[in-house]
Amino acid sequence: xxxxxxxxxxxxxxxxxxxxxxxxxxxxxxxxxxxxxxxxxxxxxxxxxxxxxxxxxxxxxxxxxxxxxxxxxxxxxxxxxxxxxxxxxxxxxxxxxxxxxxxxxxxxxxxxxxxxxxxxxxxxxxxxx
Numbered sequence: 331x332x333x334x335x336x337x338x339x340x341x342x343x344x345x346x347x348x349x350x351x352x353x354x355x356x357x358x359x360x361x362x363x364x365x366x367x368x369x370x371x372x373x374x375x376x377x378x379x380x381x382x383x384x385x386x387x388x389x390x391x392x393x394x395x396x397x398x399x400x401x402x403x404x405x406x407x408x409x410x411x412x413x414x415x416x417x418x419x420x421x422x423x424x425x426x427x428x429x430x431x432x433x434x435x436x437x438x439x440x441x442x443x444x445x446x447x448x449x450x451x452x453x454x455x456x457x458x459x
Contacts, residue, residue, distance in 0.1 A: 332356035332448045334425045339453030344416050346457070352408040352425030352450055361427050363434030366399060366410045367443065368421035368455075375424070377438030379410060382431050388438055392418070415457045425450035 338350040350366065365380030379399035380388045387399050398411040408425055427448045428434040437443045 332427070334427060334448055334450035336423065336425045336450045336453040339423060339455045341456045341458065342415055344457055344459050346415050347411070347413045348415065348455060350410040350412070350423055350425075350453060350455075352410075354406045354408065354425075354427060357406070357427055357448075360429045362429055362431040364401065364408050364425070364427045365434060365438065366408075367424045367426055367437070367446075368419075369424070369452075370418075370421040373421075374440070375443050376440060377443070378423070380434055380438050381408070382434070388435065390438070412455070415455075417457050417459050419455060420457050422452040422454050424452045 333355045335353045342348055363380055363382045366378040367375050368378050369375040378390050378393055379397055381399050381401055396414045400409045426446045428446050433445055437446050
């Protein structure tokens, strides 16, 4: 059984930083992609950052240069370092994993987000001005 457990969310003032963590269990070598998605109030869930099995990363334009995705395979942990946070970053952040790189990358573009294989329960990030 796959479990993705996020932590690290919280409240921060604009300009601040947070690091999210996602501890994964039950994933197999068939996992081709992991990523972070977010859903703000009244908004659809959107892709934030992804990393494939080769370590290639991808970012939403809105977070490029501010967020960094990384993983520690030995610890089965995915990270999202978020710097220069602003109120628009306020959202529930979800860790995700998929056995299809194509499905992962199209979800990052907003297509088929609901088709992603596995989701965490989410961690709330609130940025105040």
